[in-house]
Structure formats: C-alpha cells, structure tokens
Amino acid sequence: MATESEKYDVAEFRKCNESYKIVPGKMQPLLAATVVVRAGSGIGSGFIVSQDGLVLTACHVIDGAKQVVVKTLDGREFEARILRKNHKFDVALLSTGMLHNACLPVRLEVPGQGVPIFALGAPRGLEFSVSKGIVSGQAKIDDLQYLQTDASISPGNSGGPLVDDTGHSVAIVTSKMVGMGVEGVAFGIPIKAALNALELSMGENTDFKRLNQSIKSTNVQKQQEQSKGGEDD
Numbered sequence: 656m657a658t659e660s661e662k663y664d665v666a667e668f669r670k671c672n673e674s675y676k677i678v679p680g681k682m683q684p685l686l687a688a689t690v691v692v693r694a695g696s697g698i699g700s701g702f703i704v705s706q707d708g709l710v711l712t713a714c715h716v717i718d719g720a721k722q723v724v725v726k727t728l729d730g731r732e733f734e735a736r737i738l739r740k741n742h743k744f745d746v747a748l749l750s751t752g753m754l755h756n757a758c759l760p761v762r763l764e765v766p767g768q769g770v771p772i773f774a775l776g777a778p779r780g781l782e783f784s785v786s787k788g789i790v791s792g793q794a795k796i797d798d799l800q801y802l803q804t805d806a807s808i809s810p811g812n813s814g815g816p817l818v819d820d821t822g823h824s825v826a827i828v829t830s831k832m833v834g835m836g837v838e839g840v841a842f843g844i845p846i847k848a849a850l851n852a853l854e855l856s857m858g859e860n861t862d863f864k865r866l867n868q869s870i871k872s873t874n875v876q877k878q879q880e881q882s883k884g885g886e887d888d
Contacts, residue, residue, distance in 0.1 A: 776815030
C-alpha cells in the first residue's frame with residue numbers, strides 16, 4: 656500500500672464501459688486511450704483509465720515536475736494535475752480535468768507465461784508506438800512483484816500500459832534491465848498492485864471529493880500537531 660507520507664482515503668473511480676472491447680490486431684482504440692506525458696524536459700507515457708479524465712502513469716515520470724502535460728492521439732494537450740503517487744510502487748494518478756471518449760479497460764489478474772503482450776507508449780520520444788512480446792514470467796525485486804516481458808521497452812515507455820490480447824491493461828511499464836548481453840527483460844507493476852498502492856477501487860462513479868484530498872486527515876492532523884509543537888520550543 657502507500658507509504659506513510661503517501662496514505663490516501665480509498666477512492667472509487669468510474670471504470671471503462673465493459674462494452675468497450677478491443678479486437679486483437681486493431682491498435683487504434685488502444686492508442687486512442689494511450690497518452691504521452693511531458694513533465695519538465697522529460698517524456699513518458701500513460702493511459703486513460705477512466706473517461707472522467709483519470710490517467711495512470713509511472714511516478715518517476717512526473718515526480719518533481721512543476722508542470723505536467725498530457726497529449727492524446729488526436730493531438731490535443733491537457734495540463735494535468737497530480738492527484739496521487741506512490742514512490743515505492745512507482746505509480747501515479749493524474750487528472751486532465753476533461754471527459755474523454757477513449758478509455759483503456761484494466762484487468763486485475765496477471766496473465767500467465769507466454770500470453771501475448773503489447774507495450775504502448777513513446778519510446779525515445781516516438782509517440783504512440785507499439786511493440787509486441789509475451790509475458791516472460793513474474794519477478795520479485797525488492798519485495799515487489801513485477802510482470803516480466805520481452806516486449807521492446809525504451810526510455811519514454813515508462814508509465815505506459817502493457818496490454819493483453821483482449822485489449823485490457825494488465826500492468827504499468829516501470830523499468831527494464833540493461834547491461835552487457837542483456838536483451839528483452841522489462842518490468843511492469845501489475846494493475847491490481849498499482850490500484851492498491853494508490854488506494855483506488857473501480858466502480859460506477861468517480862469520487863472526486865476523495866481523489867482531491869492529498870492524504871488522510873489523520874496524517875494531516877499529526878503533521879499540524881508536530882508543527883505546533885515545534886513552534887512552542
């Protein structure tokens with residue numbers, strides 16, 4: 656779950672319409688729900704997880720940025736707000752503040768080995784690119800469970816979706832292994848772990864009131880008490 660400094664009230668978000676299905680081999684609907692994320696001089700990827708304008712991405716893509724801009728396939732750009740983030744799991748939730756027609760459904764179950772996987776994003780700034788691989792397995796790194804894939808991943812893919820052959824996002828791209836003789840070893844945080852880390856649950860409506868609360872009120876009160884204590888010294 657979220658770290659001590661990143662605890663949030665559990666908030667519901669409106670899930671994608673289940674009638675929204677992807678026919679394998681047709682990438683346009685997938686790409687329409689994928690976004691390019693620009694944060695300062697950096698570039699990454701993300702995807703629309705709710706038609707209410709909610710975008711999932713990697714925390715390291717937007718961390719420390721004063722301005723975050725999200726670009727959709729049709730060329731529109733939106734200044735996005737950072738609603739939630741979790742450094743440990745390297746995931747973040749953004750809001751474009753707009754309604755979107757495109758939306759990428761998510762799957763909480765991790766696919767088995769050998770299942771085809773598509774990586775969507777902006778590798779090396781090449782916007783709305785697609786690479787294909789398979790689920791290589793699951794890897795445990797620093798006590799976190801990752802989906803491992805041999806799909807081609809490059810800088811700029813971070814935060815983008817790993818999509819199965821039914822058109823559901825199953826993980827968020829976070830990193831790849833680099834080094835002499837290393838090829839085709841990339842990792843993504845499974846969707847279920849990402850949603851848990853951000854204290855999010857899927858439902859019929861988006862609870863913007865809770866999403867707009869930065870941290871749990873108990874933590875805010877604790878910080879205020881510590882601040883007052885410091886002033887009395």
